[in-house]
Amino acid sequence: MASPSSFKQELLKKWVLGLQSCCSMAKDMGISERKKAIKLSADLAMASARDGRTCWSRAVIANASKQNESKILVQKILGSECERLVKASSIGFSSCNKRFTSKRILRRSCSSLRRIRRSAPKRVQASSIAKRMVKKRTQLLKGLVPGGESMDEFSLIEETLDYIISLRAQIDVMRCLADASERLKSQ
Amino acid sequence: MMNTALPEMLHCLQTPENLAGNGADLTVLERQRAQLKWLQQQQQQYQQIYFSESQFNVFLPPTTDALQLQDLINNDTTLQKLVNRSMKADSGLANEWPDFGKYSTTSTGFAGQATSFASNGLEPNSLAMGHCLSRTSSCPPAMTLPDGEGRDSVFIASVVERERMKKRKADEAQNPMVTVSEDIRDKRVKVDAEEMESKITEQNTSATISDTPPTTTTHNSNKNDNANNNNNREASSDTSKENPKAPQVPKPDYIHVRARRGQATDSHSLAERVRREKISDRMKYLQNLVPGCNKITGKAGMLDEIINYVQSLQRQVEFLSMKLAAVNPRIDFSVDNLFRKESAQTFPAPDCTGNFSTAGLSSEMANPAYLQFNPVHQVVSLDNPQEMALRRTFSAPMAVPADTFNETASFTQVPHSCSTWENDLQGLYNMGFHQQGRSSAGFPPHAFPGMPEANNLKMEM
Structure with a gap:
């Protein structure tokens, strides 16, 4: 995208499309359902406005297309390039998952080794504490960024950068709409 | 902008970096002596506070054609990129690869450290030229020996020590200029400048270019790089780069990273060092993106702050969607x-x-x-x-x-x-x-x- 404003424009357009399709699918919804639908469509719009170029947006699309009820919404929002994106994202995501599991196995074996080794010299160094702290926080961050489980540290940080910027744009758009609708309501 | 320009955004924070070049013709003995001196100098420099400064010492043997080296470097775009990248990673400011061809082989004696802070790092075809301010050189004009393009100034001096002293002075004189150097694009630079004030860490990057087998000499290009950003401190501060082998070798585009003294030299730890540097580079950008993260040192604290920020953003999305759902009885809410x-x-x-x-x-x-x-x-x-x-x-x-x-x-x-x-x-x-x-x-x-x-x-x- 060329500029933040055009990104927001794209996001809004896609979001409105998604909302409309949501509305056409289900007429009467409770407030929690409505909220869920709104959030899902906003997330999907954000991801598709990002055009599936980043890992997190692909993860969002893949997650949404896995669930049956949101599949139609994905198709509606993504429109013409839906198939391409979904395919690409699911492929990339599954391979990422595979890599992740293998990594986990590796980590498990490594950690068992380390446990044995660590038990011998019974001192805890400050550097190891710091390392553990960083690792813990990295895991936390991986849980926050969609699709972050499969990323290595470098790409995780890059994706976090991108994700933060996109989230900001999404919040701007949503706040715009929320303000407008609230004012509309108050009259 | 966000879509395509994110990487550019990450990279566009370029300010002209002080690059001081050295072109010299030396015998092996002279070179060794110079390196010894350089190391001593190094120790002193650690105690001093420098701004973004990088020395670039290039020792050219008299027998070697400098053009060979230039060709090698110019052809090797990946090398350039990588070196640029690592420079950025070191200092947070952008460097341009100095034009090697500007160092004439006929220069006699020890072409000492160039104290010019002119934009000698600019490549002729560099797009970043427009962004980079051309620095004025803050050294005595009598010392300058600008070459044809005027981009590169080589200073010829016989005494290294005197040269260094001058350099130091010039550097100090340069400091205000660095802070006020206006960069139209980003306020990040200002942030950097502020950071410079508070915490200045010095980083030392020495690049070694090992030379052609036929001539069996080595080019040593030592780059002394002062980093301004605090999160680089934890990263290993010294890296060495080695240019690929002979220019005659058809595929010279791989890069050796060489460890300095006291550092591990096996390939794994070298790769690890490069990786860490890349990560800390990105962390810097994140630091500037996340509010309130500038003052935090340490990776764990920064990650904490980032996590909090992402969580707050996600919560905001939740809240806003809740609000929208509450305000509007129908989902398309007309x-x-x-x-x-x-x-x-x-x-x-x-x-x-x-x-x-x-x-x-x-x-x-x-x-x-x-x-x-x-x-x-x-x-x-x-x-x-x-x-x-x-x-x-x-x-x-x-x-x-x-x-x-x-x-x-x-x-x-x-x-x-x-x-x-x-x-x-x-x-x-x-x-x-x-x-x-x-x-x-x-x-x-x-x-x-x-x-x-x-x-x-x-x-x-």
Whole structure:
């Protein structure tokens, strides 16, 4: 995208499309359902406005297309390039998952080794504490960024950068709409 | 911008970096002596505070053709990129690879450290030229020996020590210039400058270019790089780069990273060092993106802050979607109304918004007679969106108090085709972003011929 404003424009357009399709699918919804639908469509719009170029947006699309009820919404929002994106994202995501599991196995074996080794010299160094702290926080961050489980540290940080910027744009758009609708309501 | 320019954004924070070059013809003995001195000097420099400064010592043996080296470097774009990258990673400021060809082989004696802070790092075809300020050189003019392009100045000096002293002075004189060097693109640089004030860490990067087998000599290019950013401290501060082997070798585009003394030299730890540097580079950008993260040192604290920020953003999304769900009983909440409303809010003219608020967007009160104008509206909406946005103003006299808001009703009857949506959005954004300064007074009242009762507030699609 060329500029933040055009990104927001794209996001809004896609979001409105998604909302409309949501509305056409289900007429009467409770407030929690409505909220869920709104959030899902906003997330999907954000991801598709990002055009599936980043890992997190692909993860969002893949997650949404896995669930049956949101599949139609994905198709509606993504429109013409839906198939391409979904395919690409699911492929990339599954391979990422595979890599992740293998990594986990590796980590498990490594950690068992380390446990044995660590038990011998019974001192805890400050550097190891710091390392553990960083690792813990990295895991936390991986849980926050969609699709972050499969990323290595470098790409995780890059994706976090991108994700933060996109989230900001999404919040701007949503706040715009929320303000407008609230004012509309108050009259 | 975000989409494509994110990496560029990450990289565009370029300011001219001080690059001091050394071109020298030395015998092996001389070179060794110089390196010894250099190391001693190094120790002193650690105690001193420098700004972004990088020395670049290039020792060229007299037998070697400098052009070979230049060709090697110029051909090797990946090398350049990597070196640039690592430079950025070191200092947070951008470097350009110095033009090696500018160092003449005929220079006699020890072409000492160039104290010029001129933009000798610029490549001739570099696009970044426009961004980089050309530095004025802050060294004695008598010492300068600018070459043909004037980009590169080589200083020839016999005494290394004196040269260094001068360099130090010049560096100190340079410091205010660094801070005030205006960069139009980013305030990040200012942040960097502020960071420089508070915490300055020194990083030392020495690049070693090992040379051609036929000549069996080595080019040593030592780059002394002072980093300004605090999160580089934890990263290993010393890296060495080694140029690929002979220029005659057909594939010279791989890079050796060489460890300095006391560092591990096996390939794993070297790769690890490069990786860590890359990560800390990105962390720096994140640090600037996340508010309140600038003051935090340490990776764990920074990660904490980032996590908090992402969580707060996600919570905000949750909250906003909840709010939207609560406010609107239906999920599509007649977005048309919202757009109308929003576009009304973008108008600065007070009477406009006032009229709009009094109009109340009461779509129920709409006169059904207006529905016949839907085709007309649609036709208009297919116009040039810019023009449409301009016309999307009040088409009725302002003086008349608006009691009904017809257009909303009429618009809700319009079947939503995709094109109208796009036009609508386009119009909204045009209004939002381009028409901020305009008031609706400039637009003449626009009466529909078949509408005697068209004294209402009306918007034209």
